Amino acid sequence: GELGALTLDGCYDDYLALAGPTWRNEVDATVGLELGSHRPGRQAEHVRAPLLVQIADLDRSAPPQAAAKAAFAGRAEVRHYPCDHFDVWPGKDWFEPAVRHQLLFLTRHLAPAAAVGSRSAVEL
Incomplete structure (x- = not known):
């Protein structure tokens, strides 16, 4: 065998579809050290800006429970x-709903107050 990251069935093909022809199937070994200590939930409570957390409930790569914990700590919209x-991601079944939710979130929090009530800010 070979060493690898995100080696679950389908991950390689999904990466290829996203990355394009210039992507090199390599990762620096230190990324394992970084990911091992990556705990977004510990910092989420300090975020003061509106926060949107989108959770893939059947995620096999990033634990949905960790995302939910960070969302709770950050008082996020989930x-x-x-x-x-x-x-x-693009080309997949849940891409359009996820992007629509992102646009709604951004419109609600970034659009001028007068534009929020109208659909002219972003046509959804």
Whole structure:
């Protein structure tokens, strides 16, 4: 065998579909050290800006429970999708709903107050 990251069935094909022809199937070994200590939930409580957390409930690559914990700590708006990690990316079934939720979130929090009531800010 070979060493690898995100080696679950389908991950390689999903990466290829996203990355394009210039992607090199390599990762620096230190990324394992970084991911091992990556705990977004510990910092989420300090975020003061509006926060949107989108959770793929069937995610096999990034634990949905960790995302939910970070969302709770950050008082985030949470959207759940009954899908796996890459299913919210372009070309997948949950991409359009995920993007629509992002646009709604951004419109609600970034649009001028007068434009929020109208659909002219972003046509959804």
